[in-house]
Amino acid sequence: MLLPELKLRRDKIRALMAQQNIDAAIITCNVNLLYTYGQIVSGYLYLPLHAPARLFLKRPNNITGEHIHPIRKPEQIADLLKENNLPVPQTLMLEGDELPYTEYMRLSAIFPEATIVNGTPIIRQARSTKTDIEIIMFHRAAKAHAAAYEQIPSVYHEGMSDKEFSIEIERLMRLQGCLGIFRVFGQSMEIFMGSVLTGDNAATPSPYDFALGGKGLDPSLPGGLDGSVLKEGQSVMVDLGGNFNGYMCDMSRVFSIGKLTDEAYAAHQVCLEIQEKIASLAKPGVACEELYDAAIDIVTKANFADNFMGIDQKAKFIGHGIGLEINEAPVLAPRIKQELEPGMVLAIEPKIVLPSVGPVGIENSWVVTAEGIEKLTICNEEIIQL
Amino acid sequence: MLLPELKLRRDKIRALMAQQNIDAAIITCNVNLLYTYGQIVSGYLYLPLHAPARLFLKRPNNITGEHIHPIRKPEQIADLLKENNLPVPQTLMLEGDELPYTEYMRLSAIFPEATIVNGTPIIRQARSTKTDIEIIMFHRAAKAHAAAYEQIPSVYHEGMSDKEFSIEIERLMRLQGCLGIFRVFGQSMEIFMGSVLTGDNAATPSPYDFALGGKGLDPSLPGGLDGSVLKEGQSVMVDLGGNFNGYMCDMSRVFSIGKLTDEAYAAHQVCLEIQEKIASLAKPGVACEELYDAAIDIVTKANFADNFMGIDQKAKFIGHGIGLEINEAPVLAPRIKQELEPGMVLAIEPKIVLPSVGPVGIENSWVVTAEGIEKLTICNEEIIQL
Numbered sequence: 001m002l003l004p005e006l007k008l009r010r011d012k013i014r015a016l017m018a019q020q021n022i023d024a025a026i027i028t029c030n031v032n033l034l035y036t037y038g039q040i041v042s043g044y045l046y047l048p049l050h051a052p053a054r055l056f057l058k059r060p061n062n063i064t065g066e067h068i069h070p071i072r073k074p075e076q077i078a079d080l081l082k083e084n085n086l087p088v089p090q091t092l093m094l095e096g097d098e099l100p101y102t103e104y105m106r107l108s109a110i111f112p113e114a115t116i117v118n119g120t121p122i123i124r125q126a127r128s129t130k131t132d133i134e135i136i137m138f139h140r141a142a143k144a145h146a147a148a149y150e151q152i153p154s155v156y157h158e159g160m161s162d163k164e165f166s167i168e169i170e171r172l173m174r175l176q177g178c179l180g181i182f183r184v185f186g187q188s189m190e191i192f193m194g195s196v197l198t199g200d201n202a203a204t205p206s207p208y209d210f211a212l213g214g215k216g217l218d219p220s221l222p223g224g225l226d227g228s229v230l231k232e233g234q235s236v237m238v239d240l241g242g243n244f245n246g247y248m249c250d251m252s253r254v255f256s257i258g259k260l261t262d263e264a265y266a267a268h269q270v271c272l273e274i275q276e277k278i279a280s281l282a283k284p285g286v287a288c289e290e291l292y293d294a295a296i297d298i299v300t301k302a303n304f305a306d307n308f309m310g311i312d313q314k315a316k317f318i319g320h321g322i323g324l325e326i327n328e329a330p331v332l333a334p335r336i337k338q339e340l341e342p343g344m345v346l347a348i349e350p351k352i353v354l355p356s357v358g359p360v361g362i363e364n365s366w367v368v369t370a371e372g373i374e375k376l377t378i379c380n381e382e383i384i385q386l
Numbered sequence: 387m388l389l390p391e392l393k394l395r396r397d398k399i400r401a402l403m404a405q406q407n408i409d410a411a412i413i414t415c416n417v418n419l420l421y422t423y424g425q426i427v428s429g430y431l432y433l434p435l436h437a438p439a440r441l442f443l444k445r446p447n448n449i450t451g452e453h454i455h456p457i458r459k460p461e462q463i464a465d466l467l468k469e470n471n472l473p474v475p476q477t478l479m480l481e482g483d484e485l486p487y488t489e490y491m492r493l494s495a496i497f498p499e500a501t502i503v504n505g506t507p508i509i510r511q512a513r514s515t516k517t518d519i520e521i522i523m524f525h526r527a528a529k530a531h532a533a534a535y536e537q538i539p540s541v542y543h544e545g546m547s548d549k550e551f552s553i554e555i556e557r558l559m560r561l562q563g564c565l566g567i568f569r570v571f572g573q574s575m576e577i578f579m580g581s582v583l584t585g586d587n588a589a590t591p592s593p594y595d596f597a598l599g600g601k602g603l604d605p606s607l608p609g610g611l612d613g614s615v616l617k618e619g620q621s622v623m624v625d626l627g628g629n630f631n632g633y634m635c636d637m638s639r640v641f642s643i644g645k646l647t648d649e650a651y652a653a654h655q656v657c658l659e660i661q662e663k664i665a666s667l668a669k670p671g672v673a674c675e676e677l678y679d680a681a682i683d684i685v686t687k688a689n690f691a692d693n694f695m696g697i698d699q700k701a702k703f704i705g706h707g708i709g710l711e712i713n714e715a716p717v718l719a720p721r722i723k724q725e726l727e728p729g730m731v732l733a734i735e736p737k738i739v740l741p742s743v744g745p746v747g748i749e750n751s752w753v754v755t756a757e758g759i760e761k762l763t764i765c766n767e768e769i770i771q772l
Binding site: 029043118180193205247 | 393415416420422425426427428429444445446480482483484485486487488489490491504506547549550553554556557560561563565566568572573574576577578579590591592593594595599603604605606607608629632698699710749
């Protein structure tokens with residue numbers, strides 16, 4: 001990672017720290033280190049408001065450089081700051097929504113005189129608008145993601161289960177360069193690579209906060225595919241995470257086994273219409289709730305509201321920020337007044353589930369530009385017959 | 387999950403709570419809910435010392451039953467206990483090493499009069515000795531894991547990279563039923579499915595706390611395979627996580643491209659000898675450090691100490707507990723006085739890395755019985771030529 005890019009990211013965080021009179025941050029959670037240091041390490045990035053960042057490093061042992069201090073434990077940070085004539089912080093920011101309680105308390109105790117502030121909201125806010133380089137990373141990921149999806153029909157064969165189909169698509173994604181790992185903020189979501197949902201399984205409520213649920217294969221991972229055989233007249237939605245370079249690109253496409261009902265094609269067109277409407281409205285300054293409300297308005301008029309974003313248990317959003325994690329700010333949900341800003345990257349995913357058919361709809365990743373939003377994931381959006 | 391099994395697990399936790407005068411626990415982290423409720427849900431298991439457990443459930447919305455209370459937010463728990471004539475806890479245990487700081491504080495505030503205790507060590511201690519049913523789950527996982535590994539030579543072809551080889555092995559694992567998801571305690575380890583390491587990449591230091599490192603494909607996941615082509619005269623070690631039912635079975639096997647040096651075969655035999663020695667020593671009452679020291683003794687006499695468990699950066703353990711997470715208690719490491727107990731399940735992994743050859747050695751999963759330890763992962767242990 002180039003230093004100017006890291007400086008830019010750190011300064012975005014610093015600007016928000018300054019607003020709250022925070023004079024230093026300790027950053028140690030993996031994705032936040034990736035953001036501010038350019039790679040994941042085991043250690044602590046100490047980020048003062050008015051001095052260069054320093055890395056207090058546990059592992060790996062082969063990184064050296066100015067402002068890098070090998071340590072065995074975080075308690076050494078206080079002495080090392082002193083040795084380098086750096087002031088101790090008065091107000092210190094820690095990753096309070098991410099660090100385990102005991103870790104947070106341990107790091108707090110390093111500076112017993114300091115006021116400790118939860119810095120997770122600040123870091124998430126900084127991360128929510130992407131730099132030009134991050135947007136380039138997303139473009140690359142989206143291209144690879146689409147290239148893998150284009151090959152999906154080639155791996156289908158009659159009589160496959162959702163699991164067998166998923167395994168072949170996972171392989172396509174991996175061959176295309178997908179790193180596989182699926183990073184999530186918090187513990188509200190867990191899944192392997194993503195979900196492949198067919199038929200009524202798409203309506204099965206799950207504990208996880210994804211757009212659609214699914215029973216899963218095991219009580220230890222109750223989401224996504226459940227081993228159903230792909231049947232004539234049913235749809236199958238592929239929604240795998242596109243992590244090709246750390247950035248979680250997000251895209252769903254729908255396939256059909258034979259022909260679906262006319263209603264299914266109509267419902268799919270409603271989702272495309274919602275996507276088009278949102279794309280026409282979305283631009284900097286527009287509130288997230290406006291986009292959600294526009295979607296609900298269209299789906300209600302089309303008489304598919306009862307099947308929108310699930311049936312018995314519905315997702316209460318139609319899109320979400322994406323970045324180093326799949327669930328970044330903002331959320332396109334009711335009553336969210338937060339406004340779009342240039343550089344935000346969003347997954348927008350209007351989906352309808354039809355009993356005995358399955359899921360239809362669309363999901364693409366988009367970047368908010370100065371004037372509107374631009375689609376990243378370019379790939380056939382119609383229902384593709386397998 | 388059968389209720390008697392869940393009661394047994396909850397009572398193991400309760401027995402440890404009683405020793406510390408803790409009168410209730412709130413359990414909400416995914417693996418701990420899986421352990422105590424038998425499936426992952428979004429919610430809170432309230433576990434009193436002297437009354438049946440109650441589930442305060444957010445999602446999914448299709449679970450009902452006695453002692454199950456739908457809620458929207460955890461603050462409702464206090465009122466619901468009152469309505470059900472249950473006392474508020476005096477000393478409440480929360481998952482302090484796992485819950486984010488802000489979540490911990492939020493749950494603490496539900497019972498402002500209670501003393502709050504970190505319950506993670508108690509739950510991990512309970513989880514470290516497996517029930518008979520958990521051991522059956524491990525036997526099943528080990529059988530599937532071995533069945534996938536037996537097919538590994540069939541997917542190799544000349545000129546493959548470690549990445550291409552890994553992708554085909556991942557597919558074998560998935561077809562055998564592997565759920566894919568790799569669960570870890572804490573943030574010291576991250577990887578997709580596991581690692582496939584060849585040649586000098588096996589000695590590359592990584593930030594993660596695995597037995598061996600690897601550069602990885604990207605700074606966002608700096609561990610494991612790095613895209614190296616599998617070359618004549620090099621070894622390749624396959625170490626994928628065997629999560630077939632929630633339990634993380636662990637097994638490594640070594641393959642060779644053509645013949646390796648005599649030294650490599652000798653080093654491999656030293657690892658097998660270490661494994662045999664540990665298997666002969668290990669039984670309830672034996673301290674973890676004794677097993678570690680026995681391994682170091684053998685490898686030192688064999689003159690491979692400098693290459694044991696890495697070269698420039700070494701793992702400081704030769705084995706670890708496994709269960710719902712890959713890194714459970716105990717750890718087979720120096721100065722660990724903790725004694726083995728019946729029902730513990732261990733991964734034991736003596737490994738040696740040889741420059742310009744790669745990794746050799748072995749890893750199996752074992753269960754501690756009344757008299758010794760029993761191997762779970764039965765599969766050819768020699769270096770298999772591809």
